[in-house]
Amino acid sequence: MLEDTDALLLLHAAGGAVAPRRALLDAHATPAAALAAGPRAWRRQGLDADQRRALRHPDGAALARSRAWLQAPRRHLVGWHDPDYPALLRRTASPPLALFVAGDPAVLWHPAVAVVGSRSPSAGGRDNAGDFARALAAAGLAVTSGLATGIDTAAHEGALAAGGLTVAVLGTGPDVPYPRANAGLHARIAAAGAVVSEHAPGTRARPEHFPSRNRILAGLALGTLVIEAAQRSGALITARLAADAGREVFAVPGSIHNPLARGCHRLIRDGAGLVESAQEVVAAIAPVAAALADALRSRLATPTSPATTTAGSVPGVLREDPDSQRLWQALGHDPTGMDRLVSRTGLTAAELSSMLLHMELEGRVVVEHGRYSRKG
Incomplete structure (x- = not known):
């Protein structure tokens, strides 16, 4: 079975209408599974003849070019199936199948x-x-x-x-x-x-x-x-x-x-x-951003209710929320990048972004040049 990245690259390169390819990803656990499902499943989700042909006979040179680009540091492919796919973009009328991202x-x-x-x-x-x-x-x-x-x-x-x-x-x-x-x-x-x-x-x-x-x-x-x-x-x-x-x-x-x-x-x-x-x-x-923070935290099942805190804990979050506590302990007064926070906490970038956004909106965290630190 193809690796998920290769499968997503092939689905992306198939071109044509995006909605059927999103539906194909929604119908399967991974991009590799979606591709392995075969022409009958592709047709059932609405892929047209040109798209099915492109999946059966991919452009090897284009695939190699995308693979080579992704191998460099700070290069990413974020697909529709990915929990890191931007939540706001997901809510639009015609979200893309995937995003190539240089940076964070x-x-x-x-x-x-x-x-x-x-x-x-x-x-x-x-x-x-x-x-x-x-x-x-x-x-x-x-x-x-x-x-x-x-x-x-x-x-x-x-x-x-x-x-x-x-x-x-x-x-x-x-x-x-x-x-x-x-x-x-x-x-x-x-x-x-x-x-x-x-x-x-x-x-x-x-x-x-x-x-x-x-x-x-x-x-x-x-x-x-x-x-x-x-x-x-x-x-x-x-x-x-x-x-x-x-x-x-x-x-x-x-x-x-x-x-x-x-x-x-x-x-x-x-x-x-x-x-x-x-x-x-x-x-x-500001109120829209606060609503987004609450929605993201709800999606990640992260409580936002205020509660009594102990020394070193995050003010305003439940003591029973170990992820937020872990993030707070990982943050210091020196600016820390997202990659380092992922390494320190074991959480995903999407989970951390939601928590950091909520802390920033409440005035507990500051961000400069993409690096986060405790405020004050």
Whole structure:
């Protein structure tokens, strides 16, 4: 039987409609079992003739390229079947079958705001993107964007300058910075946060990939903030997808004489929140982030009720919750990375991310450059 990673790579490479392949994974315990089930089971779950043919006769070169990419440090493939698959993205209308991640996949569970806008912003718009991103990162939110020129670049740079977390969602393979001028920024984000793509390594830029990647950008975030956008722009697509997913949408108003403000004004007329500072975004997102933390902890069967604590225990969690106690003991006053916390506790990154998010929201833990420490 094929290893699960190889099986998932083959299912991913089959292309075509994603929903039948998700259904196939849902119907079997592992990707390898789904692949081993054979053509009759594939057909029963809705895979078409082209997809079934691709599974029977895979592209060996493409498979080898993806395997080689995954062998390097901090390279991951997170599939639909995986408990580490981002919870928020799972709740969207068309979640991808799998994500190629360069960096730390646990960052994808962190509460985030997508900051998007024009590729050719005004000087003021670029400054606003950087200022908002810095303030959002300083408030403990991750900043997601698309690595494009203009607003996206300013948002990523702002979050990194604040020592915060940032996620770049690509319309190319995870190893293909686009535009090429952002290759250095791509590397910095992979080192300090995460670069994410639904496309296999080596995939070049294609126009149809970018509207599609916007659904992932919107789906990973609790809300989307549009800084500057013309009447017809990818940023408005992202905002619409965010609204369709039930997420918050915010827009920064501008001069009536600035054509790049018209998209924001349209969003505001359609019900987006008019914001003039990052603090307004944080205030709107905070209760949603708290609800996400509770939902994640419930999914992981981790109690959140306050209780009497003993010395060295986590304030506000049950003494009977050994996982939280283990995490608290693993944390120190020196910043500690997720990999080290996984090693110290024996818990998964998803479990730790949920607990750390809850502790951060309650003011017990701080995060800087993707590293966690006790507060105070």
